[in-house]
Amino acid sequence: MAIDIEAARRTPPKVIMLRVRRYDPEAKRVWWQEYKVETHRGMTVLDALLKVKEEQDHTLVLRYSCRMGLCGSCGMVINGTPRLACQAQISEVASEANPVITVEPLYNFPVIRDLVTDFTDFFNKHKSVKPYLIRKDREEQENPKGQYDMSPDEYFQIYQYTNCIYCGLCYAACPVVAADPEFLGPQALMYAFRFVNDVRDEGWAERLLIVDTEHGCHRCHFAASCSAVCPKAVDPAGAIQMLRSKLFKYRMGLYKRRVSKIIGPPPEKGERVPLPPEAETLPGVDLKKMEQEPVVIKLPEE
Known part of the structure; x- marks a missing residue:
């Protein structure tokens, strides 16, 4: 909001x-x-x-x-x-x-x-959509040997949805949650879309089946009240509509997307570069003296 x-x-x-x-x-x-x-x-x-x-x-x-x-x-x-x-x-x-x-x-x-x-039901629904990266190779998932390739554009497709702070405002504003307590809710469905749309994830088909239920993404009436109150402009209502689109394509056998590969270990950290002498960094300034003196900030009078 x-x-x-x-x-x-x-x-x-x-x-x-x-x-x-x-x-x-x-x-x-x-x-x-x-x-x-x-x-x-x-x-x-x-x-x-x-x-x-x-x-x-x-x-x-x-x-x-x-x-x-x-x-x-x-x-x-x-x-x-x-x-x-x-x-x-x-x-x-x-x-x-x-x-x-x-x-x-x-x-x-x-x-x-x-x-x-009580947020118990809220977080149970969040966990039900498996809000984490899934790889077919479980050994690779548990002990990755490197980092997955992901372009800036691909990251941009999910960045907005990573800003969720689990405040529950969308859940409180949703009229469908009020009418159907079994409805997964905007936050859980948004997170399902976030991982379905992540090229590093290989569990998208499994996740689409989770939301393709009577109380899943089809239950959303697109009132958009969830997006109206979101303090981080995450737009769960928009995410649910795009999730529906991907689910339809999947059911029609038309949904395909790239899966990122491991591109090798991350670069090793180099040695620290020594800082220049204090006198050269801040000429004429005695840092020890500054640390001993109290800092006084004058605020403008109203």
Whole structure:
């Protein structure tokens, strides 16, 4: 999902109301709880939730890690849209006219507690498409004697799909997953296409048969909601349509593609080239003195 840069640049409302959907598994209780939070410029929804946890309610449970949109841990539904909380700026999802932000756990996932969901089924479906390189020669696969040849164009065909961070937003946004819990889902099908399209892989026929089922790629209705919410622009909806095309050609006996060969061992590392003397590299600079002095960075006043 593209970040609204203009909205992110705006000054957020001074005070927001976080309306959080909570769940207590021991009491089997679901309820909405509201928290008032003072904001600052650049604050994200994740920042606001952590501020609530630290200052108001330590019982609030959520999952997070990197805080920069790389790990995919903080996926949740914000104002009705699956998003990464660390990428959702307060100024983007709230305003002075409407300072209320609704936060829910990801749809289509069992809820463990509050905003934490269970990804077991998600990863089981991911594993079911065999998301790894398969070679007919098992010895070669386990103990390769070199690297496989792959042109830049061939790598470009799969690069986009290697950016998946397993955040589950596509799965939460998919209406077919909501209607059919057995559906493999956009993430697993996208990964199947990623390896079917990889010239280093020889298990493409096996993988195509895995997705050619009642709950496989034919079940996709191409709502494209998965691609709309993807924080890495992976476009699983497009991948599923191309996977269908390859499956049709395979069933018609028309699908063929190149399989890369081993091109020999990787080049050995050469000896390190010694660095030039410090005085020649940084004339007039005493690095030891710099290491002892504290670094002070002056920030511009708002």
